[in-house]
Amino acid sequence: MPMRVDHGDVLLMSCAGLQSQDIEEDVMPHGSGLSRGDKRRNGRLARLRALVPPQNAILGIDLADEKQALVVTDHDSRVLARKRVRAKAWRLDSALEWARNVARRHGFADVTVGCEPTGHRWRVLDQLAAGLGMPLVCVQPLLVGRARESEDYTRDKTDDKDAVLIARLVGDLRCYVLERAEETWARLRHLGARREGLVAEATANVQQLRDLLECAWPAVLGCAAKPFESNSWCAALTVVLDRCHGRPERLARMGLARFLQAVNREVARWGGRQVWRLTDQAGVTAQRTGALERASFVLADWHATKRRLSEVEARMVEVLDHLELTDLVTSIPGLSTVGAAAILAETGDLARFDSPRAVVKHAGLCPRENSSGTKEGRARIARRGRPGLRLAAWRAVWGAQANNPVLTARFHHLTAREENPLTTGQAHAALAAALLRWLHVIITQRVPWNEQIASGRTDLSAAA
Template identity: 55%
Template sequence: MPTSNAIVGIDLADVKQMVVVCDHDSRVLARRTFRCKAWDLGPALDWAAGHAARHGFTGVTLACEPTGHRWRILDQLAADRGMSFVCVQPTMSAWARKSEDLTFDKTDDKDAVLIARMTAQLRCYLPEPADETWGRLRHLGNRRDELLEIHGSSVHRLRDLLECVWPAALATAAYPFRSTTWVAALAVITGRDGGDLDRTRRLGADRFERMVRAEMVRRGKVRPCLRIVRNLFTALSDPAGVHTHRPGAFERIAWVLGDWDRARTQQVDVEAQMVAVLDELELTHLVTTIPGLSPVGAAAILAHTGDLRRFTSARAVVKHAGLAPRERMSGTFTGKARLTGAGRPELRTAAWRAVWGCLQTNKVYAARYRHLTTRETNKLKATQAQTVIAGAILRQLHAVVVHRQAWDPAIATGHARGQEPLVAA
């Protein structure tokens, strides 16, 4: 943000782009509305550069909100012209908009000026630089999140449908949707009887078992759990359920099972590609030195952080995920600390998922979790302690990637600093 540069605030939209040229005192030197797509903003940038030059500035700094993917287009247009480019957080803009005149006024003109003013106040940040490899990892991570969402929604739909038309099936296994045998048997039933359970029951237990075995082989497994197979066959005689809805519901169940299978197959392929990108970045051997953190889990986190070297500190990564604590204190009052919740929710979810594997196999994190949940003063609940572990994973992953140094349990527990042994950093 050199003082020799004018500030160009741009409020991006679909076909209407508001462009203002301001100095560092937020005085508007020129403004204009361009009715075009983001890809056609090249002449607008040239127009802004011309006005900046006429007012004595040697260059311009572009600023916008990173909404959608239009800001990436503007980033490329600015790079082609050798212009500086920064972004302003939309949340910051919303707060500043209310503080302007204590109203909720929102217009394109005001928003563009507000973006320029916040940039002059240095309330902006440098966006992640464009990189093909990191960009591909981010898109793969987003695709994996979509497939996991399909997976989860399919389970909920299957449960709802079965509770309506055949509730006995859900009681045949402790965790039915985690059992390949149960899913294979359900696929056999929905694929042949169309809701007429008597038709499958007339097959007999032995023939039904052989069909389930064949379905298991098709799904890449060999040995079914015979207890679940027999329980499902017995449940075929259970009269509970809305019989009039069974034909339509079983048809939907077959469709949902197909969506679920496709999502799981694509998820395996996407995760393999994510690990391959991690290998290309030469990070797999580093991130897997953290016990309990799988290559897929690390790739999922890095897909939403981008290159961790762009963060000034490990705490900045935690803030980026919205896992930093938010304190409330005033005078003698001390409120309850909560998470900020700001930042990238996808990153927060990826870090949260990594906690479960780490608590099982990482002795440092497991000891830290036990300490937080069992100490006598300020004892945390289970979810609060898991949140602390999620933040520790992000901080230590930042150290591992930035310094290119394998994870060391001694450093993680504070022994290397000559302090008293801590449970975890």
């Protein structure tokens, strides 16, 4: 749309050798002049301003274990009062009352509490503030660190200074609204954290066991195409390591029949049905006794970890059943219930996100633009937000891609197109972002996955 100019503007343009038709302004669609990002940012600022109103003073708290630094400021970060409290976070109710009294003495209606999300203490403070009717917001520690350097161009750090910086950032609305999870969603978050730890532990056990066997008994790894996925292989190895005491040649005394009987008894513990045989004993002789003895310990740890992992995953599925989400998430071909539960354990209730893109941004999978003027730099994913969510979506995509026609076609298109083809890793990141968008739609709108809509052949509003 051409920009309107008056006679003075025409005179100035004539002096500059320009014509009015040479000047145009970019106006966003729908006539509002605001982009979708502008509207969402304005909405977020409005929600924050409701929590940090001008009539409230600001209480900045630098939380620690037993020593808390508190400062009450106005919106220009002028300090109204300071206080140090030697108490646990659970004992800060009297300190919050003190801050309220200070604020009212200076003509404010109440206080807004601001803190860093350090450990579990911010949750404790949130519950105390909610009980007293005080709004609470959090400030990212990264912003506090950068504000500390911009304060006087040094890295001087004290708890009292950090409390002032927290209050200043809250006054500038450089804060965010807390996620207050309902009890069921909070349980899923804790189960997901437990599962993540067990997955890492099981992976470490497999890597350590592989290293020990490659050194002391390499032939044992060649007895199955995927030995650590074979229940009979694991059962037979357990029998060998438990009875040989680091010397596999001792098993010859058992005889084949007794050995197979022992393996058959053990294979049930691993969930297998078939037996497995081994005769080769090549390896580093000097390392064999100690390495195989240690491998037996690692194998037992791995088996116990797998058992605990199965129990946690079963409980996560129970939570999805309780939330009535199992049928919805499993409507996506290739996505397992456990994979969906791991993602939702990181996101929490998806209804708190106003759009699918917000979920992708929360995972750090959104593209990070790199352009200035006419220069177009290389775009990469942001890698901000929750790394655990990014990892859970990445793992889910690896399992879903082969069984989901839309993901398969999308991966082929992204990696085989003639213009700007993506690498395998970049394509998997794009698929992970697509999976998060699907989950947001089907859970918030309570509709099953639709291949036509997911592939873009049918519009969601038209389908509804």
